[in-house]
Amino acid sequence: MSPLLDVHELSASYGRAQVLFDISLQVQPGEVVALIGRNGAGKTTTLKAIMGLVSARADRLTFKGQSIVGRPTYGIARLGLGYVPEDRRIFTDLTVAENLEVGRQAQRGGRSPWDLTRLFALFPNLAEMRGRRGGHMSGGEQQMLAIARTLMGNPEAILLDEPSEGIAPVIVQTMAQAVRAMKAEGVAVLLSEQNWAFAAAIADRTCVIERGSVRFQGTTADFLKDEALRTETLGV
Amino acid sequence: MDLSFVAIQALSGLASASSLFITACGLTLVFGVTRIVNFAHGSLYMVGAFTAATLVPWLLEFSFGPVSFWAGILLSAMIVGLLGVVIEVLLLRRIYGAPELFQLLATFGVVLVLQDLVVQVFGPQDILGPRAPGLRAPVEILGRRFPSYELVLIAAGPVVLGAVWWLLRRTRFGILVRAATQDRDMVAALGVNQALLFTGTLFLGAFLAGLGGALQIPRVAANTGMDLSIIAECFVVTVVGGMGSVPGAFLAALIIGQLQAFGILIFPKSTLIVVFLLMALVLAVRPSGFFGRPEILASGHAVGIVSRRPTPYGRMLAAIVLACLAALPLLGDAYLLKVATEILVFALFAFSLQLLIGVGGLVSFGHAAFFGLGAYGSALAVRWLGAPMEAALPAGLVLSGLGAALIGAFVVRLSGIYLAMMTLAAAQILYAVAFQWVEVTGGDNGIVGIWPSAWAAPRDAYYWLTLILTAATVFVLTRVIDSPFGYTLRAARDSESRAEAIGIAVRQQRWLAFVLAGAAAGIAGSLYAFSRGSVDPSLLGIPTSVDALTMLLLGGIQTIAGPLVGSAVLHTMRDQVMPVTALWRLVLGSSIIAMVLIFPRGLVGTIRYWREDRA
Known part of the structure; x- marks a missing residue:
């Protein structure tokens, strides 16, 4: 089966400082892959580089078999690759409903589209605050809105940057449910995480990056078994 | 009533x-x-x-x-x-x-x-x-x-x-x-x-x-x-209302409309002054206007002079150029000397702006205010006090320095685009004052009969005087740029918050830079007034501010020599183009657009970039 997202030898630099060195990873349709590593390992940059938000070089970078190198960000999103940034970037002046409207895209393929009813079933909190401004929401609520907003574009895969960061533990549970629900809908997820427990609970496969390079790639079960590697790379 | x-x-x-x-x-x-x-x-x-x-x-x-x-x-x-x-x-x-x-x-x-x-x-x-x-x-x-x-x-x-x-x-x-x-x-x-x-x-x-x-x-x-x-009015409305805010613009327009309607009763000549006072007041209390939000992005774009060490090669080049310039009157061409004098004046004017933009990162769009204040300061001293040139030149310096201190006090509270628009508005106010206060400034006709003293009256003597004052001011400003004060300005340009965190009083330093740059531009303005024998409101106008910016950009913001070269090129170009076509604004405008698109580093900057790229 050809991978949905295929990253081969991706490198990126900020000015003269190279931060990614030949990152290669694949995401299959409907699969959840965790990208884990310490602070500053290059997780966020990897996701941004795939979205075309930082300039990068790659030997091969394809989504659904189409090269997305040098494609404008909106074009990548239109192909069906969603992105939820680390800092959530909710439009604080817009209401919840308006935030969702910005994310809406024309339907792609035969898949049943996400709409407000289904999203509000997934995130019941949001249904109650439809008219509230994004700026007046808690971190966890903003995180839900950010995911819901991206789902409005009916993506086939989502890049999810640190969904558990800075939110209450009880919301982390909601996030885990949300990721499982997306997987159940056939949406592939590539998520970056520092919270290993969270990642281990939902990821099919795990990719560990360290100082801009891939250190390990395999099933989450295999990574769980390799205690020495885990201690060395994560300190847990 | x-x-x-x-x-x-x-x-x-x-x-x-x-x-x-x-x-x-x-x-x-x-x-x-x-x-x-x-x-x-x-x-x-x-x-x-x-x-x-x-x-x-x-x-x-x-x-x-x-x-x-x-x-x-x-x-x-x-x-x-x-x-x-x-x-x-x-x-x-x-x-x-x-x-x-x-x-x-x-x-x-x-x-x-x-x-x-x-x-x-x-x-x-x-x-x-x-x-x-x-x-x-x-x-x-x-x-x-x-x-x-x-x-x-x-x-x-x-x-x-x-x-x-x-x-x-x-x-x-x-x-x-x-x-x-x-x-x-x-x-x-x-x-x-x-x-x-x-x-x-x-x-x-x-x-x-x-x-x-x-x-x-x-x-x-x-x-x-x-x-x-x-x-100019739209700038005031958007700044007062908060950039990007439609309701803010509506509220600001309402207030300004009423101020203009009733301000006529207080200042019959210039309602703009009332409007300006409103703008200064609002920005002093709310630096982002009624409904604007503080600028969060912007900062990443600072361009300007970087640290460098003076090289013997550079000093020698400066000495040679200076010697050639000093020898120019020996050619005995009167027209050439007139043009050369003007180039020097504008080089100084552009160079003073370099201190604000290249070093301080303060994009002033109203630098003509200080050029004009210098010119008017001298002209008014001659016209109303009967001062000789020796006294009128310092008078221009003092007026422009004071004006810069006053305008700077308001302006340094702002940053980025607000600062650019506020400086532009300030220059427009001065323009309106010069235009409308006919009894003192002569209005549109300006003031004539501003001639140098007898010893400086011959073309070559005045040229030398201009050369000496320009070179001395540029030298002093260069030393300022390389002094600790220049470093604090650069630090604040590159990151205001970090500069404040290490104990730099950013506003105070920027205010000093404004006064210095304003005074230097004032010297240029005074010299210009005596070289032409007259002043008029156009010296304070937007096109004059833009001239300085164009010279700066043409030469390159990142370099010391940039504004000097830019002034020479622009002035020569205008001298050649204006007589042959009636459409010189079209030519100038297209050149500015082309320059921004093709040479964002300016001439000197591009040459240096190529050299460093090869090295």
């Missing part, structure tokens, strides 16, 4: 507030989404007025009636909207990522181009449009006659506000515009094609500018000075 008079003044204040709001609303919308302050917005307003003043009478020929009149107004606004689309696609699209200084300059290039094109298309005469059918007779309000068309204008402002509100709140386009106003990258990451969104916004913004201009035709004749006068 009786009640009916107050009512009529208030009503006419409301009418001008409406017109101002309609135009400024377009400017603020475009800024909100594209982050570009479109200098050419006033030109679009002017094109709207000229188009309507030509189109509406033609339509009235076919069928006379209100339908033709209003259809003509709307059609003119549509045409201007399309012109906005052309500007977006050809120019703005290429400079969204550029530093704001370049954006302002490029759109000012459009201003120059449109000034010449309007004359080519519509002719040099003012055109007074027809009065609106059905609205010719005045109405009577409290026993006074009031033009009924003004009542329609009063209604037009709220109607446009309502329509824009509906568009922004109730349509997908509007929601996207508001989202993009906040976070453009995120909007793109959600699959929205920004290019279309920006083009659409430009159409809307230009449409509103065109509408604002077209609605003026029964009141004011379309004329070629409309563009710069309206843009």
Whole structure:
């Protein structure tokens, strides 16, 4: 089966400082892959580089078999690759409903589209605050809105940057449910995480990056078994 | 003052507030989404007025009636909207990522181009449009006659506000515009094609500018000075209201309309002064205007002089150039000396701006204020105190230094685009004062008979005097740039918050830079006054400020020699081009646009870049 997202030898630099060195990873349709590593390992940059938000070089970078190198960000999103940034970037002046409207895209393929009813079933909190401004929401609520907003574009895969960061533990549970629900809908997820427990609970496969390079790639079960590697790379 | 008079003044204040709001609303919308302050917005307003003043009478020929009149107004606004689309696609699209200084300059290039094109298309005469059918007779309000068309204008402002509100709140386009106003990258990451969104916004913004201009035709004749006068007012409205905020623009326009209507009773000559005081007051309390938010982005774009060590090679080059310049009078060509004197004066003027922009990162768009203050300071000392040149030169220095201290005190509270617009507004106020305070400044005619003392009167003697003063000031400023004070300015330029965190009083340092740069520009202005023998308000005008910026940009912001070379090139170019074509603004404007697009580093900067690239 050809991978949905295929990253081969991706490198990126900020000015003269190279931060990614030949990152290669694949995401299959409907699969959840965790990208884990310490602070500053290059997780966020990897996701941004795939979205075309930082300039990068790659030997091969394809989504659904189409090269997305040098494609404008909106074009990548239109192909069906969603992105939820680390800092959530909710439009604080817009209401919840308006935030969702910005994310809406024309339907792609035969898949049943996400709409407000289904999203509000997934995130019941949001249904109650439809008219509230994004700026007046808690971190966890903003995180839900950010995911819901991206789902409005009916993506086939989502890049999810640190969904558990800075939110209450009880919301982390909601996030885990949300990721499982997306997987159940056939949406592939590539998520970056520092919270290993969270990642281990939902990821099919795990990719560990360290100082801009891939250190390990395999099933989450295999990574769980390799205690020495885990201690060395994560300190847990 | 009786009640009916107050009512009529208030009503006419409301009418001008409406017109101002309609135009400024377009400017603020475009800024909100594209982050570009479109200098050419006033030109679009002017094109709207000229188009309507030509189109509406033609339509009235076919069928006379209100339908033709209003259809003509709307059609003119549509045409201007399309012109906005052309500007977006050809120019703005290429400079969204550029530093704001370049954006302002490029759109000012459009201003120059449109000034010449309007004359080519519509002719040099003012055109007074027809009065609106059905609205010719005045109405009577409290026993006074009031033009009924003004009542329609009063209604037009709220109607446009309502329509824009509906568009922004109730349509997908509007929601996207508001989202993009906040976070453009995120909007793109959600699959929205920004290019279309920006083009659409430009159409809307230009449409509103065109509408604002077209609605003026029964009141004011379309004329070629409309563009710069309206843009200064629009800047005040958007800054006071908060950049990007439509309700803010409405509120600001209302207040300014009333201030202008009643300010006439206090300062009959210049209502702009009242407006300026309002702006200073509002910005002192709320640096981002009524409903604006503090600028969060912007900072990443600082460009300027980097640290460097003076090389013996550089010193030798400077000495050789200086020696050649000192020997220039030996050639004995009087015209050459006149041109060389002016080049030196403008080199000093541009160099003083370098201290603010290149070193301090303070994009001043009103540097002509200090050049003009220096010139007027000397001229006024000669005219009213009978001072000789030796006393009048320092008088210019003192006046410009004081002016810079005063303006700087307000301006250093701001940053980025607010600072640029505030400095521009300050220069425009001084321009208005010089223009309207006829008894003291001579108004439009200026002051004549400002000649040097006998010993400096010969061309070569005056040239040497200019050379000595210019070289000395440039030398002092260079030392300042390389001093610890220069380093603190650069630190604040690169990161204001980090500079404050290590204990630099950023505002105080910037204020000092303003005073220094203002005083140096004042020396240039004084020298210019004595070289020409006269002063006039154009020395304080926007084109003079832009000249300095163009020279700076032409030479390159990152270098010390940049402004000096830029001044020589621009002056020589103008000297060659102006006599051969009547369209020199078109040429200059296109050159500025081309320069921003092709040589964003300037001439000296590009040469250095190539050299370092090879090394």
